[in-house]
Amino acid sequence: MIKKFLAESFKDVRSSKRTDVLHDAIIECLTTINPYMKDYKWEVEIGVEDGYQLPKENKRKKKFKIDIVGRCKKTNDVKICVLAKAMNSSIGKNFQNYTNTTIGEAARVMFSPEISRSVEKVLFVSFYPRVAPIFDRNGVVKGLERSAMNKPKIDHILNSQYNGVVRVVDVPYDIRNIESMSCVDDFYSIDIDNIEMEAMRIE
8 A cells, every 4th residue: 555655646745635545554554564553543633732832821722633643442542653754855955854843743742741651652654765856846857866865863862862662764665767757747656666664663
């Protein structure tokens, strides 16, 4: 399912349907590679009480939406949270923002009064091509970039802050014959190779 999603991931990049397919594909990957996760009750786009607090004068409880949660079927407690991204073009210039977002969202989950005591795993799952296109304003490929070379490593920070509960899960893949593609239309249906699925194995 994830391979099919990635093959069409350049289409309708802001579509909610694209997001729905990504969420379903991630759940399928996690439960296939980690059979124990089949015991969770899976839900998508769940709002939980935010670890960021509002001023006391504001009585409203701030909510933070999590892409995917896995609950214990017996207690309904949230055991796993997944925050997902599927990046496909001009990735390098956005990696710093993605990294800052990851650190902030980790705090919002881990300090949530609603789930912080029960959550056992928080996974930031990112799918991205090892070599990605850079498009100009007209959708013409103006260059290719080796994505992973620009991705900041923050595992040591997250491990220090959260003792291994929060993890970055990078799942790179190859776009077949990317060198022959010249415009965004060429990427609407692509062939995918060498997906790093082993990264989805969570002990």
